[in-house]
Amino acid sequence: MSKIAFKMKLKPGAKSEYQKRHNEIWPELASLLKQNGVSDYSIFLDEETNTLFAVQQQEGASSQDLGTTALVQKWWAHMADIMETNSDNSPVSVKLEQVFHLD
Numbered sequence: 001m002s003k004i005a006f007k008m009k010l011k012p013g014a015k016s017e018y019q020k021r022h023n024e025i026w027p028e029l030a031s032l033l034k035q036n037g038v039s040d041y042s043i044f045l046d047e048e049t050n051t052l053f054a055v056q057q058q059e060g061a062s063s064q065d066l067g068t069t070a071l072v073q074k075w076w077a078h079m080a081d082i083m084e085t086n087s088d089n090s091p092v093s094v095k096l097e098q099v100f101h102l103d
Contacts, residue, residue: 005096014082
């Protein structure tokens with residue numbers, strides 16, 4: 001199992017809507033993530049920059065690798081109005097390098 005982190009960008013003023021949509025995450029999307037080995041998934045927001053910071057455990061694919069599934073593409077379309085996205089509605093995301101860890 002490995003831990004990965006990445007950042008994304010939220011549009012200004014979209015914090016409440018972003019939280020609402022994630023609080024109501026589709027059960028089938030949560031199942032897809034878990035079935036593909038994604039666990040302990042958290043997203044944090046830096047409100048000064050609207051930068052979202054995500055970290056997750058993975059055994060296999062990361063959440064970002066599931067973009068070929070129809071369900072994830074539907075989620076991306078659902079989120080596209082409140083996040084910076086690529087032309088296929090995937091969130092603009094940047095992998096982050098781990099530079100420190102303490103158990």
